[in-house]
Amino acid sequence: MNAPSSPAARELLDRVAVVTGSSSGMGRAIALELAAAGAHVVVHCHTRVEAARSVADAVRALGRQSIVLAADLANPTHHEQLVADAWDWRERVDIWVNNAGADVLTGEARHWTFSQKLDRLWQVDVLGTIGLTRLAGARMVHQSGSSGEAAIVNVGWDQADQGMGGDSGEMFSAVKGAVMAFTRAAAQSLAPRVRVNCVAPGWVRTAWGEQASAYWQQRAVAESLLERWGEVDDVARAVRFLASPAASFITGATLPVNGGFRRGSS
Numbered sequence: 181m182n183a184p185s186s187p188a189a190r191e192l193l194d195r196v197a198v199v200t201g202s203s204s205g206m207g208r209a210i211a212l213e214l215a216a217a218g219a220h221v222v223v224h225c226h227t228r229v230e231a232a233r234s235v236a237d238a239v240r241a242l243g244r245q246s247i248v249l250a251a252d253l254a255n256p257t258h259h260e261q262l263v264a265d266a267w268d269w270r271e272r273v274d275i276w277v278n279n280a281g282a283d284v285l286t287g288e289a290r291h292w293t294f295s296q297k298l299d300r301l302w303q304v305d306v307l308g309t310i311g312l313t314r315l316a317g318a319r320m321v322h323q324s325g326s327s328g329e330a331a332i333v334n335v336g337w338d339q340a341d342q343g344m345g346g347d348s349g350e351m352f353s354a355v356k357g358a359v360m361a362f363t364r365a366a367a368q369s370l371a372p373r374v375r376v377n378c379v380a381p382g383w384v385r386t387a388w389g390e391q392a393s394a395y396w397q398q399r400a401v402a403e404s405l406l407e408r409w410g411e412v413d414d415v416a417r418a419v420r421f422l423a424s425p426a427a428s429f430i431t432g433a434t435l436p437v438n439g440g441f442r443r444g445s446s
Contacts, residue, residue, distance in 0.1 A: 184209075184216035184242070184416070191424045193218030196270045200224045200253065200262075200312065201280025203232040205386050206335075206412040210277055211235055212242065213416035214423065219275060220245040222266050226252055226280075245270075253280050253308035254300070263315040272323050275423045276316040278309040278334045278359075285348065286391070294347050301355045309334050309359050313366050313376065321373045330373060331423045336360040336380040338438040356380070360434050367432030375431040377422045382438025384410040405440030 197214045201207040203225035211221045212235070221239045223246055225232035232248040239246035249265050251258040266273050282304040283289060284297040292300075313332055320330040337356035344353060360378050367376040383400035392400070400409050418437045421427055 184212045184413075190218040191426065192275070192420070195219045195274040195423075196222070196272055197275035197277065197423070198222040198224065198266045198273055198316070199277045199279055200308070201226075202235055203228040204235075206381070206384065206415050207277075207279040208235050208238075209412035209416035210279055210419050211246075212238055213413070213420045214275065214277075215239040215242045215244040215246070217420055217424065218244070219423075220270065222246070222269060222273075223248045224262065224280065225250055253312070254282075254303040256307070256311055259308070259311040259315055263312065263319065266316075267319060273316060273320065274323075274330055276312065276320075276332045277419055277423070278312055278332070280308060281305045281335065284351070294351070297347075298351050298354070301351055305355045306358045306362075310362055313362070317366065317370045317374050317376070321370060329425075329428075330375070331427075332366070332370075332374060332376045333419050333422050334359050334363045334376070334378045336363070336378045336434055338380040338382040338436045338441060340380070363434065364432045371431060375422075375427070377427070377430060377432070378434040379415055379418045379422065380434050380436045380438070381415050382410055382436065382441060384412060384415060384437075386412065403442050404438060405442050408439060410437060410439060 197219040199207050199211045202211040202223045211223055215221050223232045223236045229250055236246035236248050247269055249262055251262040282300040336359050337352050340353050340357035340360055363376055363378040370376055401407055415437050418435055
């Protein structure tokens with residue numbers, strides 16, 4: 181992973197950010213990118229506490245403050261505790277990134293049935309995003325500060341709107357499509373105090389991408405107009421933008437981060 185973008189602008193100086201699922205991969209990149217922009221960061225994990233502590237150390241190395249909070253986002257009671265603990269840390273949260281997602285493509289979960297995978301994705305990706313957005317958004321609405329300074333960023337999928345065949349395509353189209361639709365609705369509910377947007381990554385080289393077969397490696401490159409895999413830093417920079425004052429007139433939007441999708445290439 182590349183170093184975070186230059187902190188010269190420091191456009192998020194002293195903002196407080198929460199990034200769910202930030203012990204590794206895309207979440208880690210987002211946490212470090214926001215820290216490079218000047219934000220203090222709550223690093224969230226489920227069970228990988230040591231990895232999360234390593235990310236928090238990396239945030240501190242950038243001159244920002246950080247803590248680690250653990251919570252199972254498949255458990256609704258953990259949503260309330262996570263939000264409460266995040267606010268207790270510095271008595272406010274300015275940026276909330278719902279990055280956490282269930283990994284059903286690698287590890288033991290890859291052997292689960294379709295129904296088991298879909299249930300886990302629905303609990304974590306959809307209900308987790310909805311629950312945390314509603315809880316965090318309700319607190320953000322009543323924080324001091326001018327309208328639109330608080331921002332929530334969710335994570336969708338670039339092919340959710342058009343769909344993709346196969347078990348994985350069916351699952352992620354349904355799950356990430358729900359997140360993207362909810363984002364548009366939440367933006368209506370929380371305006372004008374809180375902006376709610378979504379990034380929709382395409383083929384990004386996460387843990388699954390690192391071990392994908394030759395077919396998927398070739399397909400990822402072929403479906404990008406820029407003819408390459410996306411990297412986690414590409415997504416992190418998009419999140420930084422949507423959380424920043426540069427996006428102060430953007431809400432209810434979904435930003436594809438896919439190098440431009442080449443249709444009909446698969």
